[in-house]
Amino acid sequence: MIKREQESRIVGQLLTLMDGNKKLSKKLPHVVVVASTNRVDAIDPALRRPGRFDSEIEVTVPTVEERLQILKLYSKNLHLDENVDLQIIAGWCNGYVGADLEALCREAARLAYRRLSNSSEDGKVLTLLMEDWESARSQIKASMIRGVTKEAPTVSWDDIGGLKDLKKKLQQAVEWPIKHAAAFARLGISPVRGVLLHGPPGCSKTTLAKAAAHAAQASFFSLSGAELYSKYVGEGEALLRRTFQRARLSSPSIIFFDEADAIAPKRTGPSGDSGNATVGERLLSTLLTEMDGLELATGIIVLAATNRPKAIDAALLRPGRFDMVLYVPPPDAQGRHEILRIHTRKMKLGEDVDLGEIAERTELFTGADLEGLCREAGMAALREDLSASSIHKAHFEAAIRSLRPSLTKTEVDEDAAAAIHGPARKN
Template sequence: MVKSIEVTLTSYQTEPAAKACGRILVSKDNLLFLTGALESGRLCIVEKIDGDGSSVPVRREASLWASPDPLRRNLGRVSKVFREACGFGSAEKCRITFAAENGLDAVPEAAEVVVEDVTKREGLEPVASDPEKLPLWMEHIEEQLDAAEVVFPGMILRDVKRRRTRRDFAVKTVNGETNKLARFCVDQTKVRFPSHSLALRPASSSVSATGSTAMVRAAPQRLQVDPIVGLESTVELLNEFLLFLDPTGDHRVPGESCAVVLQGDTGTGKTMLLKRLAALDWGRAYHIQPGEKLSAIQDIFTEAAEHMPSMITIDNIEKLLSEERANRAAVIQLLSKLLDQLAQAAVTGPQLVVIVTCTNYTRDIPAELRQPGRLDDSITIPFPDTETRQAILRSFDMPLPPASHDAMIRELSLKTHAFNGHELRSLFYKASKKKRARIKETGDMAQQCLIDQDFDVVLQSAVPARMDGINIKPRPVYWHQIHGQAALVEALQSAVDMLNDPEEYASLLKSSPRGFLLYGPPGCSKTMTAQALATESGLNYFSVKGGELLNQYVGESERGIRELFERAKRAAPAVIFLDEIDAVAGRRSDFGDKSASSNRGPQVVPALLSELDGFETLSKVFVVAATNRPESLDPALLRPGRLERHFYVPPPNEQARRAILQTWAQGMSVSPEFDMDHLARLTDKFSGAELVGICHEVGLAAVMKKQKERKVRPDAEPVLLTTEMFEDQIRKTKKMITAQMLDFFSTWSVSY
């Protein structure tokens, strides 16, 4: 039975060894469907198909292999070498066919391989001009073919060296065909030159001068980037923008820009994307360095226009346009003029694209360059969320215990809030160093896998560099540790669910709640609830105290708020926790109240209001704020659409106090007569923090008692924690929460 599948062929993230260049990787499910077994290395047919699924005249043989990494069923991977030899695009839709009964099973041996000299070096004559040296070159050619193991037409053997001379050779046919794949056998395969010295590549093709092995490429048709783990949505948007370069598509409208800006935080993949684009060999690539002179920038644009297809890249344009640059205004003016000229030529469809990267589009790109037809289009590279971090971690192929591989990846993704791809890879490298040190210390050479301990040690000191000054790694707290706040926990869990799956509730709710205010007496688990939200939700978490945002210099506090929200937006889905919000959002004097908690706080309120619901909407970001002084907050913050959900967090009730005591008592040396119910009743109106403090003081008293007894009698009886010890400490502890305070919160709850 002939079986086939349709996939989109993409390239490897890292080009494989020469012996793997003829392989096509598919998912294990697809391999099982096609061949009925999970056996790699069987021969298949790869055909390029057009949009309606009909075959077009590109049909090549390949070796079918199961992908070692997870791969979607609609994708296949091939080497760049094989893709270019076949004339496949960077994301070509192809049909893979397997038919074992027709003999298409094992990769056959190559009986004959015909190669040609395609060297293009000044002063070097074709090898055919000296027939006596052909056998000498043949020995070196066979060595490279033997290293490759499989051969196929279009293969270029780079830098074949004989003495001090290097030549390039192309495989023209295998077993007399131009579409076959076969195994090269040194003793059986005959290698020969053709009777003529014509080069294989057509006039419209070009051969890259870099790399040890390359393919003969057809004339470039389109510029497209293969999917990248963790950046699938970004690559999709970039490829949509690049469609204007497709010669078969519609030309741009007059004045439309041929430039795009990739914006994202450090380490999110901007430079990698530029390198991927340049590596596609679509056309000539030009790069503008930060220190380029005006004349050099002009020359680069001129040369790129004269040698189309071409691309111009500017990495970190904020460095090129640095405020410290003396002729900054002139550079901006020149770039504006050059981009305008390209936009005006849109009707003719020039094959030239400008790719720019920056950290923050609105801050790093001057307003003059953001005008229509210039750098008016930007693509945001999002910060990795939990699922993306899992995908990135899986792509590293880390040596983890098979039994706990998935669980470790999942747990590690939850522990690495706000880590970018670079920092995740650095984490892997550092954990590997810890593993080697552990093996050296224990001598257990059999344990070559990374374990949780290796990562935990590194994570203790690992802080994402760009998050300096913001607490993104709260103490792990879980929902079951939040006692007596069922309604609040349910509301936050519901908000996270709506944030992660908005389409599910779109028919019921126009917009999900974006702001939560937690208010109540000190020590009643407001901050702890936010920590549980961060631990349980898997969202990127940004925590900052209101006072930390205040700055004595005019405008700096407002800037701090804008940057906090910008970070959260780029890291979405995310949650911002503003602890002690009264320090930064006090009442303005217009409301006739002097209860603002700081001189700068009221002046910062407009910036906070603007971020909450101004012109910029918060996409997949919600805010949780906490305060002990809700009356001091500016009323404008509390209306619907801002901090619209208000939750009173009261002192724990008797049941919650008992749960706190029970949690504390686990693993402690308590007396058999320990009366937890009695103590729960006795601690009425104590906050959760006060109750934990009482437990701590009782423990300290017990330690001191044990130390005194051991000095007198080393064999003294063990000291147990008793109800009486708690009763004594409760009598000594003054309640911070007063009846007047509770009455006030009750009254405020009714008002808001």
């Protein structure tokens, strides 16, 4: 209470002084009041009017060209290797502000100094290599994504087996509008605003979204229902609005909603069934409003994943919000073969192991099931001999006997039928 009274007195004094500054401006025309803040909405509205703070200038997140100029400024006294391309580094640093770029240059110089001090060569000039900048970027994160997302995705398309057609559709929907924005503008094509991935659990829906974000080199914001549901009224909606605001400031960016059915459940009616249903309806209303507001924003794409598409409110499943609804099926034999090769890349396999044969025998196994199968085969080899140096066919045979697929034929057929008729439309 005392703090509020003190703030009110300070605001009142400032208003009086600024109103009195009009008379002084005739005698002292060079007196100008300049203020800065990172919480403009917290300022008393009485100050934000003509005659006091007449104009407001927003200092936004720097663009690629501005990031390049900032990097050149902070690295002008550094010795850069001829292979270092600051233009490429500026493209990496989407969402970075000036302080982040200064910290990036400092971290890259520190890594270069550590590398030089560990080398045996004397009198060598401290030179920053491209590897130093890449390592520094993994350490220095953009300020805009702190507190909203955990970490930037590092999954690539090569880490996902099969699903070639689906990956191609995601590339066209997510990568092309960001990397080829000029081509879209030239033809007057409106980019996809939202993509919903649905399918059985364990079929790489979340991994596909992360791979798309990594390939597009966009700022990545990830939210789940557990983060948005709070015991405090309005906190989840505020987090949702703040995430979209940060995404707009650091565009191009991707907002990813995992388990979208928890964030946007079907509305049950005017009263709702329970307190949780009411919270879900408020979150859904906020999400609908924010997605409609993306019409004025460029370079922002919303991705969502669910294994219960029928539980999502129909208001989201229309063009203009989730423009694309893509079904992620369980992998076929070729896809299972690729997944097995991916998960055994770091394993030493015996000559008798035939991954193609294992793929044929693991029908209905999802990507998560196949990952567990490879791990179980490795554990079988260790249980047999702790000093084992390779994994053989017998170990995979034991793993297949001990594991069962997550899905049944009925579940797959139901999901496939839902994909044909679609939760909203055919894709």
